[in-house]
Amino acid sequence: MNEDYLWDKSGEPDPEIERLEQTLGRLRYKRPAEPLPLPASTRWSFKLNSQPALAAAAALLLLILAGGVWLGLTRSNSSEGNSTITSGPTPTEIREQQQIVSDVRPSVEPDSQIEKRASQDEGKVVAAAVPYVGSRRDKLSGRSTGARQELTGRREPSRSSRERREQIARDGEKAKEQLILALHITSEKLNRVQKKIQTSQERGPV
Amino acid sequence: MKLVMIKSLKVVSLLFIITVTASLTTQAQTVRLQLSDLDKLESRAAESVNVTLDGALLELAGKFLNSKKPEEAAIKELVLGLKGVYVKVFKFDKEGEYSVADIETVRTQLRAPAWARMFGVKTKKEGENLEVYMMMTGSQVNGIAVIAAEPKQLAVINIVGSIDLEKLIKLSGRFGIPSIEITTDNKEPKE
Numbered sequence: 328m329n330e331d332y333l334w335d336k337s338g339e340p341d342p343e344i345e346r347l348e349q350t351l352g353r354l355r356y357k358r359p360a361e362p363l364p365l366p367a368s369t370r371w372s373f374k375l376n377s378q379p380a381l382a383a384a385a386a387l388l389l390l391i392l393a394g395g396v397w398l399g400l401t402r403s404n405s406s407e408g409n410s411t412i413t414s415g416p417t418p419t420e421i422r423e424q425q426q427i428v429s430d431v432r433p434s435v436e437p438d439s440q441i442e443k444r445a446s447q448d449e450g451k452v453v454a455a456a457v458p459y460v461g462s463r464r465d466k467l468s469g470r471s472t473g474a475r476q477e478l479t480g481r482r483e484p485s486r487s488s489r490e491r492r493e494q495i496a497r498d499g500e501k502a503k504e505q506l507i508l509a510l511h512i513t514s515e516k517l518n519r520v521q522k523k524i525q526t527s528q529e530r531g532p533v
Numbered sequence: 534m535k536l537v538m539i540k541s542l543k544v545v546s547l548l549f550i551i552t553v554t555a556s557l558t559t560q561a562q563t564v565r566l567q568l569s570d571l572d573k574l575e576s577r578a579a580e581s582v583n584v585t586l587d588g589a590l591l592e593l594a595g596k597f598l599n600s601k602k603p604e605e606a607a608i609k610e611l612v613l614g615l616k617g618v619y620v621k622v623f624k625f626d627k628e629g630e631y632s633v634a635d636i637e638t639v640r641t642q643l644r645a646p647a648w649a650r651m652f653g654v655k656t657k658k659e660g661e662n663l664e665v666y667m668m669m670t671g672s673q674v675n676g677i678a679v680i681a682a683e684p685k686q687l688a689v690i691n692i693v694g695s696i697d698l699e700k701l702i703k704l705s706g707r708f709g710i711p712s713i714e715i716t717t718d719n720k721e722p723k724e
Contacts, residue, residue: 382543389550495593502586502594509584509620510608513690514704516681520663521702523654 563645564668564676566691570638571621574687577630578623587617587693607704614695621689628660628684636680639689643678660684674698 652665668676679690
């Protein structure tokens with residue numbers, strides 16, 4: 328065998344070698360080499376690294392949710408606590424009143440409600456549910472007026488703030504009357520239950 | 534194995550937090566009863582009273598109570614722990630204008646485990662049924678519900694928040710004003 332041919336293809340080729348080259352030449356590798364596959368231990372450590380990331384993402388999401396709930400609660404509490412009648416007009420007060428307006432709900436639909444008028448002579452309580460809806464409309468119109476005044480540079484701030492204060496006073500009085508009425512009704516019903524129980528106890532078992 | 538345990542612990546803790554949050558939210562919602570189904574009775578009622586006071590409105594009402602007047606001072610003291618007051622009263626011209634089914638939606642809500650039926654007075658002669666339910670946590674009252682069903686009158690009351698029942702009962706007769714028209718026509722039994 329000519330060993331030079333095997334080394335640098337010089338000299339006469341061996342017929343056997345030539346035959347082998349032709350046979351195996353068809354199976355020559357043409358694609359680029361694939362990347363070396365990572366061993367199993369490296370893949371496992373990659374999964375381990377993803378766990379803390381998921382846990383951190385979940386914790387962050389929970390924190391954001393809790394923060395949102397807390398902010399919502401503190402905003403509603405601050406608006407309730409700061410709402411006053413005597414304070415002067417400020418953008419903060421306008422926002423607070425808007426908050427009160429958004430929390431106010433009309434107690435009944437005006438069509439189905441029968442209004443009870445208070446007579447000064449008789450001294451009866453007013454169950455004012457119908458005017459309450461009107462007051463809400465007044466509040467809304469007052470809010471838009473206030474907004475327009477803000478846009479135009481507050482032409483009449485004292486008048487709008489006075490109107491607002493008057494509106495708050497009216498709403499407060501109506502709410503107070505409704506509260507007194509509601510508690511009076513509740514007290515009366517509980518009183519009747521108490522009396523009936525006492526009566527049945529006095530009669531004793533049959 | 535260790536990683537599987539850590540992963541499962543995280544899932545369990547997350548589920549626990551969600552469950553606790555959901556249960557707290559649910560409890561807050563069950564104290565307040567849904568009375569909107571009773572609104573259909575307004576069209577049949579000769580007179581009706583509908584009071585809905587909660588949140589800022591309740592606080593506003595409390596601010597307008599005069600501490601110098603003894604009656605209003607008593608109410609102001611009562612209102613301190615309240616979160617909502619919901620009252621619906623319907624007075625009808627004749628009997629049979631409402632049925633037991635109309636109140637059933639309210640009673641279904643009061644069958645929840647959180648509510649306890651404290652008093653129930655049924656008078657066949659007068660045809661009235663008075664029920665008082667309370668939601669309590671330990672010794673603290675978290676909510677009260679009253680259903681007063683009479684032949685010509687129906688009253689459903691829901692008070693959310695902590696309230697002193699004894700003081701509330703004593704309020705009756707302290708206002709110094711004549712009784713309102715909403716009171717029943719039935720005579721009180723002689724004692």
